[in-house]
Amino acid sequence: MQEAERNRVFESWIDEHKAILFKVARVYGDTHSDREDLFQEIALQVWHSVEAYRGDCSPPTWIYRVALNTALAWRRRERRHGHGRQDLEAATGLLIAPPGRDPRLDWIYERIAELDEANRSLALLMLDGFSYREMSQILGLGESNVGMRINRIKAALAAQLAKEEHHGL
Amino acid sequence: MDFDQMLETWRAQSTAPPYDVNRDAIRQALQAEDARVRREVHSHRRGLLFGWIVGTGMAVWAAFWIAITITNGWDPIFVIASGVSLGLFALAACTSWMGRGREPERNFGNTLQEEVRRSLALVDYQLSVAARWIRPMLGTGSFMVGTGLFSWTVGRSQDIAHHADHPESSGAGWFWYSVVLVVLGVWASFKVRDEMRKTKLKLETRQRRLRELLAALDARE
Numbered sequence: 001m002q003e004a005e006r007n008r009v010f011e012s013w014i015d016e017h018k019a020i021l022f023k024v025a026r027v028y029g030d031t032h033s034d035r036e037d038l039f040q041e042i043a044l045q046v047w048h049s050v051e052a053y054r055g056d057c058s059p060p061t062w063i064y065r066v067a068l069n070t071a072l073a074w075r076r077r078e079r080r081h082g083h084g085r086q087d088l089e090a091a092t093g094l095l096i097a098p099p100g101r102d103p104r105l106d107w108i109y110e111r112i113a114e115l116d117e118a119n120r121s122l123a124l125l126m127l128d129g130f131s132y133r134e135m136s137q138i139l140g141l142g143e144s145n146v147g148m149r150i151n152r153i154k155a156a157l158a159a160q161l162a163k164e165e166h167h168g169l
Numbered sequence: 170m171d172f173d174q175m176l177e178t179w180r181a182q183s184t185a186p187p188y189d190v191n192r193d194a195i196r197q198a199l200q201a202e203d204a205r206v207r208r209e210v211h212s213h214r215r216g217l218l219f220g221w222i223v224g225t226g227m228a229v230w231a232a233f234w235i236a237i238t239i240t241n242g243w244d245p246i247f248v249i250a251s252g253v254s255l256g257l258f259a260l261a262a263c264t265s266w267m268g269r270g271r272e273p274e275r276n277f278g279n280t281l282q283e284e285v286r287r288s289l290a291l292v293d294y295q296l297s298v299a300a301r302w303i304r305p306m307l308g309t310g311s312f313m314v315g316t317g318l319f320s321w322t323v324g325r326s327q328d329i330a331h332h333a334d335h336p337e338s339s340g341a342g343w344f345w346y347s348v349v350l351v352v353l354g355v356w357a358s359f360k361v362r363d364e365m366r367k368t369k370l371k372l373e374t375r376q377r378r379l380r381e382l383l384a385a386l387d388a389r390e
Binding site for chain 1: 170171172174175176178179180181182183189190191194195198199202203282283285288378379381382385386
């Protein structure tokens with residue numbers, strides 16, 4: 001694949017599916033600088049993966065797979081070597097946050113962050129409307145296992161929603 | 170907020186993302202990555218090209234002198250020396266070929282585990298190359314000794330062909346040539362071994378991480 005063609009495909013993927021990268025970076029990165037670092041890492045891996053994309057799944061499915069793989073590997077690396085890193089050193093100015101954000105969205109992200117690493121991936125895919133079959137293809141889990149886990153995640157989220165509603169969210 | 174409203178809030182991100190991307194920063198990161206990849210590819214290609222040029226040159230040179238040896242009916246000692254040096258060249262070629270590592274598996278599926286397995290296969294391949302440091306060193310050593318022996322054969326046979334009166338005059342030259350050859354060989358060997366050890370350590374850490382990741386993914390089943 002020509003360099004220009006690869007860059008063109010990458011640019012179009014970023015334009016259309018950048019939300020996937022934000023979501024994964026937001027779910028797996030604890031601080032803003034972590035998210036910037038992870039976003040950049042995912043973007044680079046997506047750029048590398050353009051050549052390997054054969055079109056046997058949709059681009060969002062492919063991007064999710066690359067992004068989740070990168071995020072899980074990044075988490076393990078950071079856990080061992082990222083301690084004590086200064087936020088200022090890591091800040092790259094890659095993500096520009098708008099002034100006003102829906103607080104309900106922050107609440108959802110906080111609930112997802114309470115799940116274990118593997119279930120975070122499932123929660124992301126579930127919220128984005130992927131079918132059990134697609135989730136099992138992306139994550140390499142059996143469909144019945146996916147269904148069982150999704151039911152648990154949904155129940156946990158519903159319980160949290162009920163609790164928050166009770167306290168007047 | 171009920172479950173449907175939660176989904177609605179979540180999916181609104183796709184139409185109005187919570188962040189925007191600094192295009193200049195991402196372009197810079199990509200350019201840096203691109204430059205890094207290009208440097209690696211160029212360095213690999215330069216190495217290959219150099220190997221081919223030197224290899225082809227040596228083959229032509231050897232063929233030329235073998236033809237001369239055969240047509241002139243030289244002294245058996247030179248024929249033996251030529252044979253040994255050619256054997257050493259063959260050994261150098263063999264060890265280089267054997268030190269190239271096993272080809273990484275390329276056919277993987279689309280799942281996350283398969284993606285990790287693909288990365289692991291690449292690391293295994295790089296490790297298989299880095300772990301065989303003795304072979305490229307043996308190859309380099311054979312090549313250098315073979316070159317020295319071949320040059321000596323050619324030089325001495327020329328002396329005899331031209332009825333040189335003072336063959337011992339070239340003795341000091343050959344002695345220093347051999348010293349330089351050995352020093353260079355030892356220095357290059359240690360340099361290569363050090364580099365390969367460093368690479369191996371890095372790769373082993375990455376391999377361990379990927380295996381842990383794969384085990385964690387498999388454990389979810």
